Amino acid sequence: MSALVGTGSLVRLALRRDRLMLSVWILIFVVTAAGSAGATVGLYDSVESRIQASAAINKTPSLVALYGLIYDESSLGALSMIKLGAFGGALVAVFSILLVIRHTRAEEEAGRLELVGSTVVGRHAPLAAALVVTIAANVLLGVLTALGLIGSGLPASGSIAFGLAWASIGVAFAGVAAIAAQVTSSARAAIGMAMAFLGVVYVLRAIGDTAGDGGLTWLRWLSPIGWGQQVRPFQGDRWWVLVIPVAFFVVTTAAAFVLVTQRDHAAGLLPDRPGPAEAGRSLRGPLGLAWRLQRGLLFGWMAGFVVLGLVFGNIATNIGSFMDSPAARDLIQKLGGVRGLTDAFMSTELGMMGVILSVYGIQVVLRLRSEESELRAEPVLATGVGRISWAWSHIVIALLGTTAIIVATGLAAGLSYSAQTGHANDFGRVFVAAIVRLPAVWVLAGIAAAAFGLAPRAAVAGWAALVAFLLLGEFGPLFELPQSVMNISPYAHVPRLPGGDFTAVPLVWLVLLAAALTAAGLVGFRRRDVPIT
Amino acid sequence: MNAPTDTAISATGMVKTFGNTRALDGLDLTVNTGEVHGFLGPNGSGKTTTIRVLLGLLRADAGEARLLGGDPWRDATTLHKRLAYVPGDVTLWPNLTGGEVIDMLGRMRGGLNKQRRNELLERFDLDPKKKGRAYSKGNKQKVGLVAALASDVELLILDEPTSGLDPLMEEVFQQCINEERRRGRTVLLSSHVLAEVEALCDRVTIIRLGRTAETGTLSEMRHLTRTSIAADLAGEPNGLRALAGIYNFQVEGTRVRFEADTDRLDAVLRQLTSIGVRSLVSQPPTLEELFLRHYQDDLGNGQKQVGAAVSS
Numbered sequence: 001m002s003a004l005v006g007t008g009s010l011v012r013l014a015l016r017r018d019r020l021m022l023s024v025w026i027l028i029f030v031v032t033a034a035g036s037a038g039a040t041v042g043l044y045d046s047v048e049s050r051i052q053a054s055a056a057i058n059k060t061p062s063l064v065a066l067y068g069l070i071y072d073e074s075s076l077g078a079l080s081m082i083k084l085g086a087f088g089g090a091l092v093a094v095f096s097i098l099l100v101i102r103h104t105r106a107e108e109e110a111g112r113l114e115l116v117g118s119t120v121v122g123r124h125a126p127l128a129a130a131l132v133v134t135i136a137a138n139v140l141l142g143v144l145t146a147l148g149l150i151g152s153g154l155p156a157s158g159s160i161a162f163g164l165a166w167a168s169i170g171v172a173f174a175g176v177a178a179i180a181a182q183v184t185s186s187a188r189a190a191i192g193m194a195m196a197f198l199g200v201v202y203v204l205r206a207i208g209d210t211a212g213d214g215g216l217t218w219l220r221w222l223s224p225i226g227w228g229q230q231v232r233p234f235q236g237d238r239w240w241v242l243v244i245p246v247a248f249f250v251v252t253t254a255a256a257f258v259l260v261t262q263r264d265h266a267a268g269l270l271p272d273r274p275g276p277a278e279a280g281r282s283l284r285g286p287l288g289l290a291w292r293l294q295r296g297l298l299f300g301w302m303a304g305f306v307v308l309g310l311v312f313g314n315i316a317t318n319i320g321s322f323m324d325s326p327a328a329r330d331l332i333q334k335l336g337g338v339r340g341l342t343d344a345f346m347s348t349e350l351g352m353m354g355v356i357l358s359v360y361g362i363q364v365v366l367r368l369r370s371e372e373s374e375l376r377a378e379p380v381l382a383t384g385v386g387r388i389s390w391a392w393s394h395i396v397i398a399l400l401g402t403t404a405i406i407v408a409t410g411l412a413a414g415l416s417y418s419a420q421t422g423h424a425n426d427f428g429r430v431f432v433a434a435i436v437r438l439p440a441v442w443v444l445a446g447i448a449a450a451a452f453g454l455a456p457r458a459a460v461a462g463w464a465a466l467v468a469f470l471l472l473g474e475f476g477p478l479f480e481l482p483q484s485v486m487n488i489s490p491y492a493h494v495p496r497l498p499g500g501d502f503t504a505v506p507l508v509w510l511v512l513l514a515a516a517l518t519a520a521g522l523v524g525f526r527r528r529d530v531p532i533t
Numbered sequence: 534m535n536a537p538t539d540t541a542i543s544a545t546g547m548v549k550t551f552g553n554t555r556a557l558d559g560l561d562l563t564v565n566t567g568e569v570h571g572f573l574g575p576n577g578s579g580k581t582t583t584i585r586v587l588l589g590l591l592r593a594d595a596g597e598a599r600l601l602g603g604d605p606w607r608d609a610t611t612l613h614k615r616l617a618y619v620p621g622d623v624t625l626w627p628n629l630t631g632g633e634v635i636d637m638l639g640r641m642r643g644g645l646n647k648q649r650r651n652e653l654l655e656r657f658d659l660d661p662k663k664k665g666r667a668y669s670k671g672n673k674q675k676v677g678l679v680a681a682l683a684s685d686v687e688l689l690i691l692d693e694p695t696s697g698l699d700p701l702m703e704e705v706f707q708q709c710i711n712e713e714r715r716r717g718r719t720v721l722l723s724s725h726v727l728a729e730v731e732a733l734c735d736r737v738t739i740i741r742l743g744r745t746a747e748t749g750t751l752s753e754m755r756h757l758t759r760t761s762i763a764a765d766l767a768g769e770p771n772g773l774r775a776l777a778g779i780y781n782f783q784v785e786g787t788r789v790r791f792e793a794d795t796d797r798l799d800a801v802l803r804q805l806t807s808i809g810v811r812s813l814v815s816q817p818p819t820l821e822e823l824f825l826r827h828y829q830d831d832l833g834n835g836q837k838q839v840g841a842a843v844s845s
Contacts, residue, residue: 109627109666185666186627274662275629279636289637293626375624379677382588382618382690383641386610529591 006121010129013116014103018133025095026141029166032471033084034148039478040080041153047074054079061315062345065206066352068229077149077158077234083474085165089228090202092141092166093173096134097194100177103130106187114265124257127178131253134174142167158234165231168245172224173198175252182259185268192300199304201225203311210315224248286385290393293371294364298401301360305353305405309412312349313430316342316417343499346417346430353409354437355470355491357402361445362462364398368452369459373533387526391453395518398445403438410434433497439510440490444469446517453524456532539566540599541688541719542587547596549582549743556582557593558743564721564736569714571734572723573824579743580723581621584692587721588618601688614643616688617681621696621723623673625665631672632661635680642684650683656705671697682709689713689720695729707732727820737820739827746827754823759792761816762801767809776801787811 015022044050054073057063068086070078104127107113113126146163150156173194180194181187201223208220209229220226224245231241263269282288368391371377381390410431418427448462455461469489476486486492490513493506542564549557557579564570574580585591587600589609598605603612625634632654639645654661657675668676674697681689695703703726710733713720724730730737731751738748747754759780766787773789774782778797783790793801795817805813 273664274660275633275664277630277632277661279633279640283633283637284640286641289626292629375620375622376626378585378590378620379618379623379638380641381590382613382616382620383638384610384614384643385641527592530585531590 003122003124004128006116006119006125007128007132010103010116010121010125011132014129014133018099018102022099022137026137026144029088029092029095029141030144030148032475033081033088033145033162033166034152036084036475036478037077037080037149037152037154039475041076043478044076044079050074050076050079054082057082060341060345061210062348065210065312065315065345065349068205069209070235071232072235075158075234077154077162078232080154081149081162081233085162085229085233086202086205086225089166089169089225090198092138092170093198093224094195095141096138096170096173097177097180097191097198099134099137100130100174101181101187101190101194103133104178105181105184105190108265109185109187124260127181127256127260131174131178134177135171138167138170138174141170155234157237161231161237161239162233164242165228165233168231168242169224169228171249172227172245172252175249175256176224178253178256179259182256182263183269192297196300196304198225203308205229207311207315286380286390286393287396289380290367290397293367294394294397294401297360297364298397298404301357301401302405302408305357305409306412308349308353309409309434310416312346312353313413313416314420316345316349316420340499346413346433346498347496347500350409350413350433350437350497351491351494353434354406354441354494355466355473357405357437358441358444358466360405361398361402361441362448362466364401365395365445365448365452366459366462368394368449369456372456372531375531375533378531381530387530388522391449391522391525395445395449395521398449399442402441402445406434406438406441429498432502436495436497436502436507439507439514440494442514443490443510443517446514446521449521450517450524451521453521453526453528456528540564541566542570542598542600542721544583544587544598545596547583547586547598548594549579549586549591550594556743557586557596559596560740560743561745561748562738563748564719566719567714567717568735569710569720569722569733571730571737572721572740573725573727573730573737573820574723574740574746575828578741580740581692582743583740584618584690584721584723587690588613615686616690617642617684617686618690619674619677619681619692619694621692621694623677625668625673625676627664627666629665630662631659631665631668631676634665634676635661635683638680639684642686644685645683646685647683650679653679653683653709656709657702669697671699671702674698675702678706678709682713687718689718691720692723693725694722695724695726703729727824731820739824741827747823751820755817756795758795758818758823758826760795760798760818761790761792763790763814764788764805765811765813766805767811770808773801773804773808776804 044053051073054070054075057067057079058070058073063082066087067082070082072078104113107116107126116126142163144163145166146160149159149162176197177190177194180190180197184190184193202225205220205223205226208217208223208226211217211219220230227241227244227248230238232238259269283292368377371394377390381387410433413434414427414430417430418424444462444466447465448459451459451461469491472481472486472489473491476489490510493510495502495506540563542562544560544562547557547560547562548555560579560583562572562583572580572583582591586593587598587605589605589607589612592606601612601615605612625631629637635650635654636645639650657679659672659675659679663672665673674694678691678694681691695706698706707729710720710722714735720733722730722734734751736748736750737754739746766789768787770784770787770789773779773791776797777800778794779801780792781790
């Protein structure tokens with residue numbers, strides 16, 4: 001067991017470093033869950049109202065794809081937590097991934113683990129410590145969430161099941177991250193790998209949930225997110241399902257510990273191949289450098305979004321088959337017929353993709369910040385490269401990259417959609433519906449650029465804005481916030497296409513706002529000290 | 534020494550504060566064109582901050598700085614084409630090879646001498662095909678050095694460039710700097726390695742706590758300080774102790790050991806020869822002693838100030 005020597009002190013070090021961040025993260029989850037439950041409890045006090053609302057969700061494939069199914073339509077808890085089960089679970093997974101990588105591969109890459117490793121610390125101790133911290137954080141998150149839900153008036157048993165389902169998703173992804181941390185030698189790539197896995201399993205459960213009886217429903221059992229949903233909190237509380245993510249964690253963690261012994265310190269499992277001895281033609285200015293640093297990320301996102309576009313374009317047209325009861329047909333008529341329903345589905349999915357694409361935009365812009373704080377900007381800015389052209393080189397990739405991704409997504413979704421309906425003009429409708437997401441995405445990239453230029457130490461403001469707008473959009477209606485508050489979010493101004501009215505004016509304003517934010521960031525960056533670490 | 538006629542770098546009264554920390558506190562620095570100028574100071578004394586101000590990366594709060602005849606903040610990009618900079622801690626892009634970084638930085642400066650690049654790669658024994666993440670600290674430093682030395686520029690600004698280099702490579706580095714001097718380039722060399730500065734530099738500036746403590750050629754500096762003398766005399770060392778400008782006097786029979794003010798050596802030697810000298814060792818102050826003397830002023834003022842200098 002000497003390989004685990006020092007785990008205890010590394011755990012204490014991690015807790016000392018992260019005590020604030022961990023507390024805030026956990027608190028956000030608990031408050032969101034309890035707040036959302038508390039707001040719903042008052043809304044649906046009769047069983048009929050709950051059945052009506054739940055049935056409406058179950059009959060709307062876009063919502064099922066995004067959030068999952070409600071198995072007991074009379075359950076208050078199930079209805080309250082439908083938006084948070086899978087979607088919140090995915091955010092718990094992100095939390096786990098970032099936490100594990102932060103204390104393993106990121107430390108190793110920065111060379112700090114070498115310092116620690118030269119003291120009395122066993123070979124397996126860093127990974128063990130990261131997992132101990134992550135598991136403990138997830139359990140605490142689960143328990144506090146359960147208490148919060150009970151406090152909001154939901155049944156105790158279901159609340160505990162929900163908390164543990166969330167924790168189980170986090171635990172499963174701790175195992176995934178543990179493996180990813182061994183495979184690559186860069187933390188960025190390890191996070192990307194684990195996130196890609198998360199994206200795939202989220203889509204797997206979406207396909208499973210929308211498949212209808214007898215179809216591909218088994219796919220949801222291949223997904224840690226699906227396992228969390230299949231615990232079915234407030235709908236029978238199937239505790240035995242929790243065994244699956246725990247077993248998955250044990251297997252993946254065991255594999256990760258074996259991988260640790262297979263590699264050298266600071267190296268990944270994938271060997272570093274030698275590269276060119278001389279720079280190619282493109283590597284001559286800031287844009288060439290930025291492209292070189294960003295292209296992998298762009299191709300990854302584009303591939304993911306094209307797949308999503310194809311899948312959603314395809315699912316959308318299956319919606320008619322869901323609707324065979326008289327009540328459902330009634331609902332369809334109210335919503336504007338089958339066409340109206342599929343339009344609503346595409347509109348919701350493309351809207352969600354627009355929000356997610358903002359993650360990419362912010363990520364690309366904030367590469368400026370990590371280039372600066374990791375002191376790689378300094379040697380470049382000490383050459384003939386001006387500050388504006390250096391900063392712009394990454395921002396322009398954010399703007400054009402998001403454009404390229406959304407165009408590719410629109411093409412994929414439009415083609416697969418119109419191939420199903422057989423109407424050629426459906427292609428154009430879906431394609432335009434994808435493109436209109438772009439200005440809001442640029443606004444988020446602009447916020448990140450402004451933060452980088454004006455308040456570099458607070459550059460995470462880009463992420464904070466995204467989370468705030470996301471919460472505003474998801475929970476604003478639930479908390480009955482006034483429209484003027486919800487209008488703060490740029491996503492609120494995107495036309496609801498396909499199907500809704502197209503108005504160009506808000507889009508023009510969003511583009512101007514994005515331009516103003518970007519310009520402010522560039523001017524601020526030209527005036528300030530570099531590097532601010 | 535032929536006196537240079539032009540100044541490459543001149544800074545007067547530079548002040549830079551970060552929050553409550555006064556990183557530069559009225560610093561002066563003059564580097565003549567064509568000289569190799571040593572820039573010395575303990576950790577945290579403001580060397581890197583000075584260099585970043587000269588590169589137009591940081592904006593000074595007060596004082597005036599000129600670099601190659603221009604304003605380092607306003608004319609940054611045009612000036613940068615005429616200089617090459619090696620940071621103290623070269624950080625490379627994990628997925629770019631060393632060769633790519635060298636070429637890219639060279640092109641961004643506006644030109645790279647390809648023949649010299651390849652020659653330098655050979656001399657520094659550097660594999661240009663490795664990815665950035667695979668280099669050791671010393672090899673990362675070599676990437677920065679080759680990129681700078683192979684560029685066609687007038688001024689080299691090197692911030693502790695040899696940290697992490699082995700003695701063999703340190704030797705190669707010194708040869709390269711001497712070649713640069715012969716080519717007529719100006720070099721500002723910030724360093725901790727006093728032997729390196731002593732071997733390479735025409736003039737030296739010592740800073741501490743963000744101020745210039747001393748500046749000049751090594752011989753000028755030595756003139757203002759003490760020479761150590763150890764002698765075996767023919768008789769009793771009478772009358773020596775009483776002479777002006779004698780310090781740390783130690784006697785052991787006929788052997789004496791002491792330090793003397795360099796400008797009083799004449800009188801001291803006359804006294805010694807009047808007693809009769811059997812053997813004599815005279816040592817000029819090393820740079821280390823010059824350096825430590827400024828450093829010890831801080832120690833004299835109490836540990837607190839040194840702590841602040843080191844940690845800030």
